[in-house]
Amino acid sequence: METSALNIVVLVKHVPDAQLNRQLSAQDYTVVRTDSILSELDEYALEAALTLVEERGGAAGGNNITALTMGPPAAVAAVKKALQIGAFEGVHLSDEALAGSDAAATSLALAALVRHLSTAEHPVDLIITGMASTDGESSLVPAQLAARLELPQLTFAASLEILSEGAEADGGARKAVIRRDGDTEAEMIAAALPAVVSVTDQINSPRYPNFKGIMAAKKKTVTTLSLADIGVDPAHVGSAGSWTAIDSAQARPARTAGTIITDEGNAGVLLVDFLAAQKLL
Amino acid sequence: MSAVLVFVDQHGAAADAGLSRRTQELLTLARAAGEPVAALAGPLSPAAHACLGAYGVGRIYQSEQSELFDYLAAPKADFLAQVAGELQPAAVLLENSAEGKEIAARLGIALSAGVICDAVGLDAGLHAQKSVLAGSYTVTCRATTAISIITVKSNSVHAEAAVTPAEPVVEAVSVSFGAASLAAKIIDRSATPASGRPELGDARIVVAGGRGVEGNFGPVEELADALGAAVGASRAATDAGWIEHSAQVGQTGKTVSPQLYISAGISGAIQQKAGMQTSKVIVAVNRDAESPIFEIADFGIIGDLFTVLPQATEEIKRRRG
Ligand SMILES: Cc1cc2nc3c(=O)[nH]c(=O)nc-3n(C[C@H](O)[C@H](O)[C@H](O)COP(=O)(O)OP(=O)(O)OC[C@H]3O[C@@H](n4cnc5c(N)ncnc54)[C@H](O)[C@@H]3O)c2cc1C
Numbered sequence: 001m002e003t004s005a006l007n008i009v010v011l012v013k014h015v016p017d018a019q020l021n022r023q024l025s026a027q028d029y030t031v032v033r034t035d036s037i038l039s040e041l042d043e044y045a046l047e048a049a050l051t052l053v054e055e056r057g058g059a060a061g062g063n064n065i066t067a068l069t070m071g072p073p074a075a076v077a078a079v080k081k082a083l084q085i086g087a088f089e090g091v092h093l094s095d096e097a098l099a100g101s102d103a104a105a106t107s108l109a110l111a112a113l114v115r116h117l118s119t120a121e122h123p124v125d126l127i128i129t130g131m132a133s134t135d136g137e138s139s140l141v142p143a144q145l146a147a148r149l150e151l152p153q154l155t156f157a158a159s160l161e162i163l164s165e166g167a168e169a170d171g172g173a174r175k176a177v178i179r180r181d182g183d184t185e186a187e188m189i190a191a192a193l194p195a196v197v198s199v200t201d202q203i204n205s206p207r208y209p210n211f212k213g214i215m216a217a218k219k220k221t222v223t224t225l226s227l228a229d230i231g232v233d234p235a236h237v238g239s240a241g242s243w244t245a246i247d248s249a250q251a252r253p254a255r256t257a258g259t260i261i262t263d264e265g266n267a268g269v270l271l272v273d274f275l276a277a278q279k280l281l
Numbered sequence: 282m283s284a285v286l287v288f289v290d291q292h293g294a295a296a297d298a299g300l301s302r303r304t305q306e307l308l309t310l311a312r313a314a315g316e317p318v319a320a321l322a323g324p325l326s327p328a329a330h331a332c333l334g335a336y337g338v339g340r341i342y343q344s345e346q347s348e349l350f351d352y353l354a355a356p357k358a359d360f361l362a363q364v365a366g367e368l369q370p371a372a373v374l375l376e377n378s379a380e381g382k383e384i385a386a387r388l389g390i391a392l393s394a395g396v397i398c399d400a401v402g403l404d405a406g407l408h409a410q411k412s413v414l415a416g417s418y419t420v421t422c423r424a425t426t427a428i429s430i431i432t433v434k435s436n437s438v439h440a441e442a443a444v445t446p447a448e449p450v451v452e453a454v455s456v457s458f459g460a461a462s463l464a465a466k467i468i469d470r471s472a473t474p475a476s477g478r479p480e481l482g483d484a485r486i487v488v489a490g491g492r493g494v495e496g497n498f499g500p501v502e503e504l505a506d507a508l509g510a511a512v513g514a515s516r517a518a519t520d521a522g523w524i525e526h527s528a529q530v531g532q533t534g535k536t537v538s539p540q541l542y543i544s545a546g547i548s549g550a551i552q553q554k555a556g557m558q559t560s561k562v563i564v565a566v567n568r569d570a571e572s573p574i575f576e577i578a579d580f581g582i583i584g585d586l587f588t589v590l591p592q593a594t595e596e597i598k599r600r601r602g
Contacts, residue, residue, distance in 0.1 A: 243395030263584025268592025
């Protein structure tokens with residue numbers, strides 16, 4: 001049997017660069033989004049999609065990869081970067097009412113967006129995300145998105161395969177199979193498509209955009225949608241639609257500079273002296 | 282007094298097993314915020330029964346249905362949603378493991394309830410403390426919904442039994458699973474070999490090695506064993522295959538805050554720091570004086586780990602006689 005084409009949505013997030021000094025806003029404790037980039041962990045999701053699609057003959061084989069983001073106007077940069085790396089098209093959900101959305105509100109908007117994009121002629125087969133965003137760090141969104149879409153959740157994938165054969169028992173549905181490495185055991189987990197998959201940084205080595213990709217991206221389309229376009233009530237998202245709130249935030253005091261010594265032959269003993277003085281032995 | 286439901290997963294636990302320290306910590310927090318009630322997935326050993334009573338749990342909702350363990354996260358969320366629907370607790374508390382967070386995430390959707398994860402503290406009013414942006418801020422947050430769902434990191438509270446123990450009544454629950462919940466099936470499991478050392482996430486002391494160990498974790502492991510510590514690693518070391526991935530500390534590995542973190546041959550990249558900079562005391566051994574790890578070290582040694590670590594190990598052994 002010929003491997004059939006895949007219509008993949010990759011969720012990408014525009015996040016403050018972790019190499020710089022990241023801050024919470026003094027007013028509402030939301031993350032300050034200047035100097036933002038495509039979340040590094042989403043590059044693994046995009047690479048996983050590109051690998052699957054290239055194995056199936058790319059665009060010529062009828063495959064598609066849509067990079068999708070939700071965020072303020074500047075967040076479109078994450079989609080553009082994904083297009084340079086190799087996504088085929090982009091979608092940007094942008095609406096002032098989305099500001100301050102927690103994981104639950106974010107997953108509500110993203111679920112509506114995925115439903116909007118999944119048409120009878122072009123149903124979405126796979127939604128791939130990173131294991132977490134590098135700013136929120138919660139990993140809640142992939143699980144909540146799967147729950148809202150009532151799709152199987154294959155999360156923290158360290159490997160991902162789509163199998164077309166041997167699935168007769170499931171009415172011929174194609175299957176996604178992932179490996180998930182836990183502390184005490186590794187699990188193989190399978191589910192019929194469509195499914196939500198989140199991938200770890202163990203799954204692949206993401207490619208960088210090259211000159212050809214950067215030029216090609218200029219011709220790719222980015223569709224901007226509002227909440228009204230996808231039929232979401234603004235009251236259900238943003239700070240108003242969120243189910244959690246931050247009451248206060250304190251910058252953690254910077255660690256005070258400690259004692260730095262150069263080994264002159266006895267640093268191991270001095271280390272033990274230090275531990276003893278700190279009552280850590 | 283409103284109920285606070287604690288998820289207790291005893292799947293695969295030995296017949297004589299009690300409750301893990303993490304569960305005891307959750308029960309301690311639950312009791313401070315209300316009446317502790319357990320939702321138990323798996324068998325109830327006499328030791329676990331006694332322990333729940335000692336922690337003041339008067340009611341146990343139990344299910345041993347095989348679906349709970351054959352699929353990823355979703356059936357466990359269905360179980361908790363069913364129990365919470367009946368009990369209407371003020372909060373549901375879970376472990377902060379990858380699975381705990383995913384169960385919490387799904388439960389949040391099922392109950393239209395706010396989810397707080399990575400909590401390191403929880404008060405009686407269900408306000409949670411957590412670190413955000415890789416430990417650069419501490420925030421106090423809460424769910425604004427009738428039920429709060431909170432996953433709590435281990436070591437966030439000292440586990441303490443109740444002053445007045447309870448005699449738990451067990452109620453068997455037959456969970457009706459959603460069709461979509463029985464979708465992601467676990468088709469194979471293979472156990473990862475145990476190291477015999479303390480678990481990284483819970484350890485009081487961690488000794489971690491990076492690219493500087495050049496394939497030889499011996500000096501790191503020997504110092505760890507002399508200190509009764511867990512062994513950690515940078516991603517450079519786990520990517521190289523020198524040590525298992527579960528030892529990775531950092532943004533995409535474990536977040537640890539032990540009493541003592543000894544970093545050897547690790548440069549201190551932002552993604553590594555994200556996993557260890559809330560440690561109480563940080564010691565760094567690195568050949569390169571310019572290495573960023575020294576910016577956060579309480580005690581830094583510019584030197585070769587292959588001489589400094591073995592000397593420290595010997596000295597500890599000598600002092601202990
Ligand atoms: C998306 C993403 C996620 C990541 N997640 C993580 C994560 O979770 N955890 C993590 O650690 N990294 C993570 N990284 C990688 C991180 O950016 C660094 O590349 C990594 O931490 C470097 O590991 P290292 O310090 O061991 O190696 P290096 O940066 O190469 O440093 C090695 C150090 O060893 C010292 N050294 C060498 N020989 C000796 C010797 N004999 N004695 C003493 N010192 C010596 C050197 O001076 C140097 O400072 C991630 C990266 C990305 C892009």
